[in-house]
Amino acid sequence: MKNKYIDLIEQSFEFPNEEFSLVDNELYWFNIPLMDIIKQYGTPLRISYLPKIAKNIQRARRMFNVAMAKVDYNAEYHYCYCTKSSHFSFVMEEVLKHGVHVETSSAFDINILESLFETGHLKPDTYVICNGFKRPQYIENIQNLINVGFENVIPVLDNKFELDLLLKDFDQPVKVGIRIASEEEPKFDFYTSRLGIRYNDIIPYFVDKIQNNPQVELKMLHFFINTGIKDTAYYWNELNKAVNLYCELKKICPQLDSLNIGGGFPIQTHLDFPYDYDYMAEEIVAQIKNTCTQNEVPEPHIFTEFGSYTVGESGAMLYSIVNQKQQNDRELWNMIDSSFMTTLPDTWAIDQRYVFLAINNWDLEYQRVHLGGLTCDSEDFYNAEAHSNAVFLPTISENNEQYIGFFHMGAYQEALSGFGGIQHCLIPAPKVVVIDVDEQGEYVTKLFAKEQSYKSMLKILGY
Structure with missing residues (x-):
């Protein structure tokens, strides 16, 4: 027996x-x-x-690059690490060894990056995607990072008031992103994410606040689904809405060149885990490519912010x-x-x-x-x-x-x-x-x- x-x-x-x-x-x-x-x-x-951290980074890069090659995608893929998943020095140092970019959530994240820069682990050309609701200390730290020579700092605007705070008493050129307030799953407790700016407000906000401001350059549209990257009608519908908004915005904002799809790749929670990572990467890239082609818009650079998947x-x-x-x-x-x-x-x-x-x-x-x-x-x-x-x-x-x-x-x-x-x-x-x-x-x-x-x-x- x-x-x-x-x-x-x-x-x-x-x-x-x-x-x-x-x-x-x-x-x-x-x-x-x-x-x-x-x-x-x-x-x-x-x-x-x-070593598992390095393996997952390399795996995601391979999947997205293969997916891009299959559809002749004419832009780049950038892997960002979502620092809030684990801030430990041994994790951050391992991640940065592999040329990964970073996504931050709050003021102290920037202090960690400054420490990594001082020790030679972080290069000044690294993309630093600054998400989260930005209080004064976070704003000040972002400004300091730009002042010391980080050329790819992109604060992602979570609301309509952050840009004014960012530009106050600050004369350096600023690259920014805008976060879309995505709709939540039907079974969720509320309809729309508390994070980001509403779909219908984004283009009027760009025209009013950014388009004629020579100090500001809109480089990125940010999209994230709270429940992760899943093969569901809900996910594909939200992705399609985000890409269509990117195309509409790109036509009046030539500087816009990046779409950030956030994180959401799952991790294995039991030994029999059926998730098809290659299929999902290929489908995401193909849908972005097809929508841009239909709208006669050049496809964007794709950014991801994998945290749990990384570590x-x-x-x-x-x-x-x-x-x-x-x-x-x-x-x-x-x-x-x-x-x-x-x-x-x-x-x-x-x-x-x-x-x-x-x-x-x-x-x-x-x-x-x-x-x-x-x-x-x-x-x-x-x-x-x-x-x-x-x-x-x-x-x-x-x-x-x-x-x-x-x-x-x-x-x-x-x-x-x-x-x-x-x-x-x-x-x-x-x-x-x-x-x-x-x-x-x-x-x-x-x-x-x-x-x-x-x-x-x-x-x-x-x-």
Whole structure:
């Protein structure tokens, strides 16, 4: 009878695969023996595997460039990294190694870019796309970046008042973009995004505020769908509206040459993930090309702002099972040595699922369990996966510690959980280990941050 954990995984998924494999009943991730990492650093442990970032950047570039070649697209593709997905220095430095441009969201983002410029990681010809609602400090930082010689800073106007703020007491030429306030999905809580300027207002605003202003050059139209890039009638309809608006605007604004379609490429949330990235890239490029051809307008440079796609699949979170509790005749709880709410906040905030696997004991029989965190909050649990309404793990046995891993959680989780700050029930932030590959192809690890100490937490609290 095939009732071992390895049987369950092999029957449910294509396993092993390019990312995951098994050696002596222990899980390897990108050929990294995770039990060796656990023995060296312990748990709970947050891991960032840098080569995956590079791989996804290269993959997206290849897909869009191939798609452009297929339809004889006469403009360029520019890959931007959405910095809010992960601001850590090791992520930003890895991203910039591959000639990636950046998209910012707030004032402190610009301070990070200034630091990267000072250390030689950021070049002054890099495109800096400044999104978000712009308060005075953000405006000032954008102006400073332009003043020090960054030639491709493009503040994207989120409302009709930002341009006046940007030009106040500022005499440098300014390139700008305009964000379209896209319509939300029918099932959403409201009809129109709170971000951007309404479709019908954009051309009158350009004519009134930009067209005859020699200091300002409109270079970009920005379009973003909150629910991501999906093969749905809703997405294609919104893309088509944006491209048609670009064409209409281009006819009265020759300087306009770029369409920013934002982010939205999904990441793998379970091992059986059917998304066709190549098809979506080809269809996006083909639709933009066709619409421009019909309108007799040169096709625009295409910008994307991939955040989760860039860094999400490079992250892993490892825990150990510290206790098992039989709470009734049906519910068996495995308690982890940390908290889902403080380390993977999206699991309770938006019911996000991640790739989830046991690290060891794959030769043992499996059992259905609920996973519980250490906080006193009733929402601190994980009991379903993206492909299943249940969680299965090897049977717990005496003197046989069980370790588990959540993968592809490298985007947003540190920022949302307030990394290094005050955690719910004062659960400390875990260690962070960065893994890279050396010239010989061997993995190398570096401890980026120790587990949060009680002293640092008490200091924040004023003790």
